[in-house]
Each structure stands twice: as C-alpha cells, then as structure tokens.
Amino acid sequence: MVAIDVAGVSKRYGHVLAVDDVSLQVAAGEIYALLGLNGAGKTTLIRMLLGMAHPTAGLVRVLGSVIRIGERSAWAKVGYLVEGAVAYPELTVRENLEVMRRLRGIGAATVDTIIDRLALGAYADRRARHLSMGNLQRLGLAKALLHRPGLLILDEPVNGLDPAGVVEIRTLLADLAREEGTTVFLSSHLLAEVARVASRIGIIHGGRLIQELSPRDLDGHGRRLVTSARDLEGASAALRANGFAPKREPDGALVLTDDRAVERPDDVATLLVAAGCPPTRLVVEQAGHEDLESHFLRVIGSEMGEPSDG
C-alpha cells in the first residue's frame, strides 16, 4: 500500500518556484528521509502533504485521500511536527497534550501513555514556557505520536535534542516502523542519523527531487576517476566546460566522481586529448562505501555546477 503519493506537484509563490514537478511515493512501513539545503523546498513539500499549502500543480494523496481544501479524512491517522516544536506557553505539558487529545477526539489515557513513552513525566506539570528546547521538542513529538498514527510526517524531528535524545528518537522511529508498521516521512540535516534510520532517501534541490536512493545504494557510489595532465589548468577548464566537476587533490591530480566520468573514462580521455591536454594518468579507483554526507554534498555540488578544483 502507498502511504504517500505525490504526483507532479509544483508550488509557486509569486515568481519563486518553491517546489518543481516533484513526484514520489512512500510505501506503508517505509522510513523516507527528504534531504536538501535550506530553501530547497523540503518544508513546502511537507506543508503540501499536510494540506497547509496548496499545490499550484499536481496531486497529493495521503493514506489514499486526495489532499484538498476541506478534506481531513486522513488526519486522524497522521501525526506531524513541522518546522520545530511549538506549544502554548501558558499551559503545562499535560495541558498541551490534553488540548491535542481533545482536538483529535481520542481517549484520556493516551496522555499518560505518551508522557511515559517520551520520558516527559518529570515535566508533566511544568508550563511549556519553562521547558528546555530539547524537552519542547519531546513535547512536539509527543503531540505527533499521541494517537498512534499510521503515518508520521516530521520536519527536523531531532532538532534541539542532546545526543542521547537523538539516539532515543532514532530508536523510537525505527521501532515504530518495525513493530507497528508506522510509515515515517522525515526531513533532517543530521545526515548520519538519516543514514542509520531511513529505508529510502530523497534529495531535493532547487525545488526538484534530483535523486532517490536507499542507504545500500551508497555502497556502489564510491568510485572515482583520477586523472593528471601536464597542463592541469587547461584540463580542468576543459572538463568544466563539458559539464564535469573536477576536484584537485593535494598531489595535483584531478578527481571526477560524476557517474558518466566513472562509467566512460574513455570519453574523458578523448575530451582531454581534443582539448590539447592529453592525460598522463587516467585510472578508476574504488573508494569503497561512500557516506551519506559525502554523497549528498557530491550530488548537490554537481547540481550547482560548483567549481571545486581549487
């Protein structure tokens, strides 16, 4: 079953195209992580999933319901946390949860259960204005989890948590997916955490979904093409002019990680010869497993056409 189905969704604010023709599907029970730089379109996409913003084009389905104005049949099964946890400062932790419980129309016992689960017992009667950022984040997660949702949509869920809290939330999310079949759609800047918990990852840049991969795919992304030439500046310029993103190593070699360079080193050799900078060395190296951070930066750098050879 598909929990989230985004089909050709775009969102324009005036002249700004915040989300550009994004299509993705998240299967039930998956943990899908959306990565992107600030302003890449993550939060706008999440807001469209939750009906808070309306697509300029395309269609969003959540748990089978088309998200449109006035449609709220999915929300009973969806928990969410968007752009940081918030709470009514004059209410206690318990009262904040009680407000959410009432608005969700669920049983009274759920409040105590979630207070225990998120380790908020010591703060239950403390006003939200006196909570630390980490505990406020726990309260936000508690509100999202209060009704045992089938789908969790979380924007930066571990913001403000200490390292123990980060591990705790990672374990909680993994447990929810494994034991209760909860689908999780999250965005995060903590790439190491994402790599540990996500079953699939989407990379969004400039409003476009530029890549989807599973953490296993990173094993195959460690290859690189290393080349040298007598005229390194000329070789670098020729490569850049042909859409590659060469990086210069400390020993003077040029390194290409673009898939087309690694797959077709003969094309690179031909290109360099044609540019009058014949390679003195050309070798494909296996670097082994690539971590998500390196992969993310490489993909984003390549999208930005970043001149990275200096």
Next chain:
Amino acid sequence: MGEALWAELLKVRRSRLPWVTAGAFTVCAAVGGMFMYILLDPGRARSLGLIGAKTQLSGATADWAGYFGLLAQTVAVGGVLLYGLIVVWLFGREFSDHTAKDLLALPTSRTAVVLAKFAVAAMWSAALAVQIGVLGLAIGALLDLPGWSPATAAAGLAKILVTAALTVTLTTVFAYAASAGRGYLAAVGTMIAVLFCAQVVAALGYGRTFPLSVPGVYAGLGGTDQQAPGPIGFALVLLVGAAGLVATVTWWRRADHIA
C-alpha cells in the same frame, strides 16, 4: 466544535487577559461613578477645576439614566479596544506563538476551531458587559443616584448589552486582520483605524449609517442632535460582522499556511 471550545476556554483560563480586561472594565465603571459623584454636587464640580469642567462637558446627568448612558458610551469606545483585544489575542497568538500549524491537520475542522474562538470571544465579551452592568448597579446604589426605577434600570442595562453586542459584532474584522496579518500588529493597526474612522464619521453626522460608528451613536456618543441608528444601521453592523466571520473562516480554510 465542543472539543475546540474546550481547548479555547482552557487557553483563556490560563492567560492573564481575562484579568486585564475585567480590570479595565472595572476602572471604566469606577470612572463613570466618579463623574456621577462630581455631577451630583455642582459646587463640588466647580471646586475640582479641570476634572469638574471635563465632567460637566460630558453632558451626562447625575441620575441612573445618565449613569447607564455613560457606561454604554464607555462600552462603545472602550469595547472596540477591549473586545478587540480579546479577539486579536485569540487569533493573533496562534501566529505569534507559531501554534497555528498544530491546528491545521486535525480531525477537528479549521472551521470548528475558528468558530470556537469566536464563541469564546462572544462569551467573554458578554461576561464583561454583564460585569460593567452589575458594577454600574452597585456604584449607582452606593452613590444613591436619583431617578431609580426598575424600568430605568432595565432600559439602561439593555442599552449596555446591546451596545456591547454591536461592538463585539464588529470585532470579527480584527480576527481577519490578525489571521491574514499572521499576528497582532496588523490587527492592532486595524483597531486604531476603526476607532479613528468611527469617531470622524460620527462627528461628521453620518454615524447612524456608518457601521463602525453605529454602536457609539446608539449609546448616545453623538449627543442629542444625532438621530439614533435605524434598522439600516443595525443591518450594516450585522453585515460587517458576518463578512468578518466568513472572511476569517475562509482564510483559515483556504490560505497557504506558510509561517
């Protein structure tokens, strides 16, 4: 809507605003009482200098009808600010505290949330109007004002309550300003603009058909030379109130909630 109403009432109970507004209306009733105390004795008015002169300029008479009229006028002017403050807080705080997003994807509809806020504003405002009426009775009795009769008291209290109802009806516009402006600032600016326009138009003599001036003119702020508002004036107040309510509900339902 019951659960949304419960949530809004809890937020109000835990805030300081009920005490602030109740305190402000108490001061209004007490100042009205002070005016009556001064007007009861012309010699006292002369001996109090500027305050005495101001009191006499108010045109009020030192009796029960005069005191209730003064309180109704206080509700018409002070109500725009105090009832407005209630509505602006109920809506604007959701944006200032960034809690609005927690209300947008729930089994409880956004319409129910907005209507619950309006219901709480109406209940709270009605309680304040009753408070000023009760305080008026107590202060009037304490001063032993002349001209008491049950009919005078009933008419005076009715005038206070109707003025309050008219003023509260107009505050839906502030709810829209607080929502579309995503916070307090635009709504407070709208309140000041409404108060200014109401005074100017009433002073120009068109208050009985200008909806924002109708509560004040009804309460007698225009003096004896202005006619009381007729059905058209009251209908226009209802129209503005309904438009503010519909605009607020529509905005919550249809706007892009991006902040």
